[in-house]
Amino acid sequence: GQNIDQPTEMTATEGAIVQINCTYQTSGFNGLFWYQQHAGEAPTFLSYNVLDGLEEKGRFSSFLSRSKGYSYLLLKELQMKDSASYLCAAAGFQKLVFGTGTRLLVSP
């Protein structure tokens, strides 16, 4: 079976750092995606991890541990525009399974 688990909601203040965790169980695991989705908009690609370790891309970093079935998305220097839902998605063979998403609210 396939199961993706991430927190429903998180809050943080502008300028802070926040870490959004994701655990997954999926057959034929190929890698882990993170997508950002602003309210009323389509998801947009943030990152893809296939190997263990941390990948940094500007203010956003993503980490993967394949042995633990665990990933996190790290957002630094939070801005108001980062208020959105963050979707964790596990890639299997020809299939991508999304989690329910973590709604992040950034306050001044």
Add this chain to the structure above:
Amino acid sequence: EAGVAQSPRYKIIEKRQSVAFWCNPISGHATLYWYQQILGQGPKLLIQFQNNGVVDDSQLPKDRFSAERLKGVDSTLKIQPAKLEDSAVYLCASSPWGQGNEKLFFGSGTQLSVL
């Protein structure tokens, strides 16, 4: 490069009516996906096409939902008859090859309200 096009943007219907959504993927993308996203949830795959063939429709409620991609380009998703629980955003996405490790390009979605 043009993105994934979807129409209509919004649709309001009464239960038991029928509705159809249209999607045109990024040019050259072999794989097209229809996802259903209920408010507060992540996208759920309804059907995946590779060119004009179906790769996965295991979560498509086939008694009321149908989809086609006849020429391997654009696609339509139909619901007949609609139920209240079909209220959701219907997202179309495409990718070049359909491998599990490809990023998806999403359209803006069609927001369906069933009254």
